[in-house]
Amino acid sequence: MKPINQIIQKRPWVAWILFLVTMLVVFLLGLLASSITERRAEAVFVNTPTAEISDFEPRNEVWGESYPREFETYYQTADSTFLSKYNGGGMIDMLEVDPRLVVMWAGYGFAKDYNQGRGHFYAIDDLRNSLRTGAPMKDTDGPMPSTCWTCKSPDVPRVMNEKGVAEFYKGKWARLGSEVVNPIGCADCHDPKTMNLRITRPALVEAFERMGKDINKSTHQEMRSLVCAQCHVEYYFNKNVEKGAAYLTFPWDKGMSVEAMEEYYDEMGFKDWTHKLSKAPMLKAQHPGYEVYLTGVHAKRGVSCADCHMPYKSEGGQKFTDHKIQSPLNNVANSCQVCHREETKQLVADVYERQDMIIENRDKLEELVVRSHVEAKKAWDLGAKEDQMKDILMGIRHAQWRWDYAAASHGGSFHSPVETSRVISTGITIAQETRIKLARLLSDLGYNKEVPYPDISTKAKAQKYIGLPVEKLKADKEVFKKKIVPMWDKKAEAREGSWGKKGNKKI
Ligand code: HEC
Ligand code: HEC
Ligand code: HEC
Numbered sequence: 469m470k471p472i473n474q475i476i477q478k479r480p481w482v483a484w485i486l487f488l489v490t491m492l493v494v495f496l497l498g499l500l501a502s503s504i505t506e507r508r509a510e511a512v513f514v515n516t517p518t519a520e521i522s523d524f525e526p527r528n529e530v531w532g533e534s535y536p537r538e539f540e541t542y543y544q545t546a547d548s549t550f551l552s553k554y555n556g557g558g559m560i561d562m563l564e565v566d567p568r569l570v571v572m573w574a575g576y577g578f579a580k581d582y583n584q585g586r587g588h589f590y591a592i593d594d595l596r597n598s599l600r601t602g603a604p605m606k607d608t609d610g611p612m613p614s615t616c617w618t619c620k621s622p623d624v625p626r627v628m629n630e631k632g633v634a635e636f637y638k639g640k641w642a643r644l645g646s647e648v649v650n651p652i653g654c655a656d657c658h659d660p661k662t663m664n665l666r667i668t669r670p671a672l673v674e675a676f677e678r679m680g681k682d683i684n685k686s687t688h689q690e691m692r693s694l695v696c697a698q699c700h701v702e703y704y705f706n707k708n709v710e711k712g713a714a715y716l717t718f719p720w721d722k723g724m725s726v727e728a729m730e731e732y733y734d735e736m737g738f739k740d741w742t743h744k745l746s747k748a749p750m751l752k753a754q755h756p757g758y759e760v761y762l763t764g765v766h767a768k769r770g771v772s773c774a775d776c777h778m779p780y781k782s783e784g785g786q787k788f789t790d791h792k793i794q795s796p797l798n799n800v801a802n803s804c805q806v807c808h809r810e811e812t813k814q815l816v817a818d819v820y821e822r823q824d825m826i827i828e829n830r831d832k833l834e835e836l837v838v839r840s841h842v843e844a845k846k847a848w849d850l851g852a853k854e855d856q857m858k859d860i861l862m863g864i865r866h867a868q869w870r871w872d873y874a875a876a877s878h879g880g881s882f883h884s885p886v887e888t889s890r891v892i893s894t895g896i897t898i899a900q901e902t903r904i905k906l907a908r909l910l911s912d913l914g915y916n917k918e919v920p921y922p923d924i925s926t927k928a929k930a931q932k933y934i935g936l937p938v939e940k941l942k943a944d945k946e947v948f949k950k951k952i953v954p955m956w957d958k959k960a961e962a963r964e965g966s967w968g969k970k971g972n973k974k975i
């Protein structure tokens with residue numbers, strides 16, 4: 469090719485064309501730059517509060533004035549219409565769906581009442597209405613400690629800041645009934661000054677410290693999961709930290725696997741309750757969602773909870789985070805298809821396939837555990853001695869812990885199918901070994917037949933079988949809802965009214 473100056477000498481119009489094309493490119497680049505600057509300015513505008521929000525403002529509505537898009541989508545967690553095959557936002561009575569749970573939790577609150585989790589919007593209502601929290605008529609009444617409020621509300625960091633963390637964990641649940649009233653919201657996850665994600669629950673920070681990690685050094689992407697790990701984790705109430713306090717603690721010191729947490733609990737001799745039939749020292753897995761998620765392929769590829777449960781959404785040219793935290797199967801386009809090219813139908817089928825396969829085995833384990841409780845009761849009835857039962861009861865404890873770790877890690881069958889299957893299969897092995905020991909013991913005690921399986925085909929029958937006075941619990945609850953709850957709300961209204969509109973500092 470000839471040098472350019474020669475071409476131009478021959479054909480001067482080429483120079484003009486080059487000149488005009490360059491002008492056009494510069495002009496277009498200018499437009500692009502200006503659009504970027506404008507969008508940047510808009511984004512700053514969108515993320516700058518239009519009203520003052522004080523540090524521990526618990527009212528989502530007050531934040532909502534500055535961030536209407538996030539608030540409106542957050543508010544949609546009130547929508548409980550979507551149901552997937554096993555999950556979704558509906559109110560599902562799990563004891564009705566599977567009455568065997570009643571027997572597994574005999575002697576513990578969950579046998580009274582257990583519904584599947586709904587949207588964050590319902591966190592306060594559902595806790596007040598649950599039979600598990602009882603019907604306390606006084607601040608010092610009731611079965612639950614005040615610690616039960618910890619994962620329900622942005623009033624929690626506010627009250628902890630005012631009264632101190634250990635102080636918050638002291639006394640009964642009813643003591644804080646008028647203090648904790650706003651459902652899970654903005655102040656749980658955000659710093660009001662910068663809108664950066666922040667950790668507000670000390671239990672998570674303390675668990676990291678004990679593992680020798682500084683949570684403040686987490687990356688932005690890790691924070692998009694850690695805000696959820698404040699609540700969607702395994703925990704227990706430690707009574708040995710401060711007198712009178714049920715101190716919320718995550719049992720991660722030895723690791724987060726089912727075995728590591730079991731060893732932690734076994735070593736300290738911890739139990740959540742003594743089983744009513746088998747007398748086994750039981751553990752209740754809470755919801756080790758974060759722990760199980762970490763073992764899955766998505767976590768290993770750096771996909772955060774927010775990537776699937778809080779995807780980006782566009783509205784009027786504005787991209788923002790969808791705060792309608794829900795089952796991603798209700799929004800596959802934004803939740804999955806940003807990374808996967810498959811059709812919605814295929815992606816949903818992938819999820820169901822994993823769930824079906826895992827639930828098939830979980831079901832098997834569940835029956836084995838129910839049978840072992842019933843057989844252990846038979847052994848006690850026939851005069852078994854403590855030392856004959858010791859190993860068997862530990863077996864029941866460990867088998868049910870594995871079942872619960874898998875069942876309660878909500879979403880675990882999708883988040884980490886391989887680990888969840890492994891946990892269940894180790895549970896099946898332990899349950900079978902325990903039942904062999906039980907059969908031998910029963911035989912030593914002169915009983916050589918199959919122990920009859922009780923008729924627990926409905927929730928009502930199962931609750932009757934374990935001797936639970938459900939009608940009384942329900943009647944008491946109604947009185948509590950009529951007399952106590954309105955008093956709590958009135959007190960809360962008076963407190964919030966005294967703050968003025970702009971936040972919880974008087975201005
Ligand atoms: C302050 C504690 C807390 C935090 C923080 C929290 N959750 Fe929840 N979450 C809950 C509670 C409690 C429920 C059950 C509410 C109910 O059933 O009343 C729940 C329910 C859910 C549900 C079920 C909703 C449905 O409609 O099926 C999903 C999904 C969920 N959370 C995901 C997340 C994700 C993802 C994060 C982090 C971005 C997160 N949560 C942060 C406490 C929390
Ligand atoms: C369970 C935790 C959680 C709660 C509750 C929550 N947010 Fe967020 N919020 C997030 C996450 C995660 C992001 C994404 C942040 C990022 O990646 O930088 C976010 C982003 C934002 C942003 C930045 C702009 C955007 O849309 O990405 C704003 C503003 C915001 N949230 C406002 C709110 C408001 C207002 C509320 C209460 C109505 C609220 N958030 C409740 C977790 C939460
Ligand atoms: C931010 C990107 C991202 C998002 C969002 C995402 N995925 Fe994935 N997904 C991945 C990556 C990366 C892998 C690992 C595949 C690999 O490395 O080859 C994966 C793996 C999978 C697998 C195979 C893993 C297994 O369990 O055997 C399935 C199934 C899957 N994703 C389904 C989904 C579904 C359903 C959603 C929405 C709820 C979703 N993914 C959302 C990135 C994503």
Ligand code: HEC
Nearest residue numbers: 552555556696700758761766771772773776795797878879
């Ligand atoms: C790759 C996408 C993906 C990631 C990452 C992810 N989830 Fe999920 N999650 C799902 C899917 C899909 C389901 C199954 C929903 C169904 O069955 O309807 C689910 C289910 C759940 C459920 C039960 C929902 C219900 O309706 O009851 C909870 C709670 C949950 N996830 C919380 C979390 C938390 C907390 C994290 C991070 C520690 C997380 N998820 C990370 C995709 C994801």
